[in-house]
Amino acid sequence: MLVLGIADGHDAGACLVRAGRLICAVSEERLTGRKRQAGWPGESVAWCLAFAGAAPRDVDAVAIAEVAGRAAPRLLDSWYRRTNPNLPMNRATNRIVMRVQNGIAAFDLLARLDAAASRFVLRDRLRRHGIAAPVALVDHHAAHAMSAAAGSGFAAALVVTMDAFGDGLSSTVWRWSGGELVRLAAEPFPHSAALLYGLVTAYLGFAEGEEGQVAGLAATADPTRGRAVFAQWLQAGGSRLRLWRVPAAHLLRRALAGLARAEIAAGLQAAVQDAVAEHIRYWIDRTGLDRLVLAGGLFANVRLNQVVAARAGAGDLFVFPHMGDGGLCAGAAWLRSDDAPVAPETMFLGPEAGPSPETLPGFASRDNDAAVMGEVARLLRRGGIVGIAAGRQEFGPRALGHRSLLFAADHPETAARLGDALARPALMPFAPVVREGDFATVTATPRWRAFDHMTVTADARAGVADRHPVAVHADGTLRLQAASPEREPLLHAILTACAAPGDPPLLINSSFNRHREPIVTTAARAAELAAALRLDCLVTADRVLVRQP
């Protein structure tokens, strides 16, 4: 059975599940070049079919995430796509949109009428692709939950989803066992830790989607005073997680008067960690399921994921690598498929990088051959920046070694140079990668599955910050990836080439994009960016381009 999965909200995308296997997946932003591209993912649908060599009539079913409250943006798609309305959550218009959308979801008759209108519009859109297969609308949080459960490969797990809202809900808890998801609890909008996080992110002057910078800032201050404020509003108790107040800007201003920005960020991060950890601990204790599986935009917060897994006593942790709404297409397709889901071996599910240009002005070009690793290691040791654009693209916001910018973590001046070139905010910590076999030498944090995909932090061992200052954040944590020779052969080989006796190699693995732009897709675009950013080297599948002095 071939199922086309679609996410058409903010950060749209599409995927194909064939015989239970997620064979390809891409976010629309990677094809249009617009970060978090919203709306109908026409380019992604076309790419998926072309990749699979499938004709439109080969699609047996279509699964589209989100049922209720979406008819209007679907109807006004060209406007929705163009304006890409990722407005800060504290804007009045956005607040109204949130209320209307959740209002529709809360009333059964309205929700059904809205879904019928959605189905009508979506069928028409699919017909333009030549697809006539039946369309199923899939509940937002069920799709998040299934993406994580099926993606984990665990036989049994506790699945928790949290975001601002979707289909009227802000968080859900599920039992995953025997290939079935059973919902144990659901919290309606607006009882959302993510909503609170988003409101405070906007209050601090950050743009929508910049919660990561707030989390980065949080590590630099004492959380005590801010935590007391937010803990009045966001509370876990028994089976529930409640946000008692959706604070408008004037309330935040009054409650947080006299607190520095970093104190507010630290307090928010701490209060959210406290509540979410207590909530999940309750459900782990109650169900006896100690493998924890997470999805939903809140769990883009890698520090939160570590604290929650540790405090809740999780035996293992998996976070769906495309944890935000861009990952909904995968969960929707798996839910619709009649075949048992098969966990993907890697997240390299997107388009091939393709060939790079033969030559690039200012760069020497030669074939990518056996000698390349030595040359790359030499450049990295000297503080050079090496770009990689090879193989299939990662599905999700993190680059895992196919669209990466690498440099040695003992070169702060390189971090500053790259940060400037990418216009990257200084608050965003750089994330390191080690070989799987070296994992325990840099941290004592358990080797959770989440470290495959850089979706959780680890506590750095003593001495790591001295040797690799760029890798360790202000709070002593690493946003760590463990590279395996099977999953990430190129990245693993580069690390091995960098190994020196007695010191396991540790590189920074940053995504190949300018700040506020999507990660590059093609090697051709990577080459343009390599020249513009003055990278020292670009490695593609067929060529090595080295910048000449």
Ligand SMILES: [Fe+2]
């Ligand atoms: Fe969501």
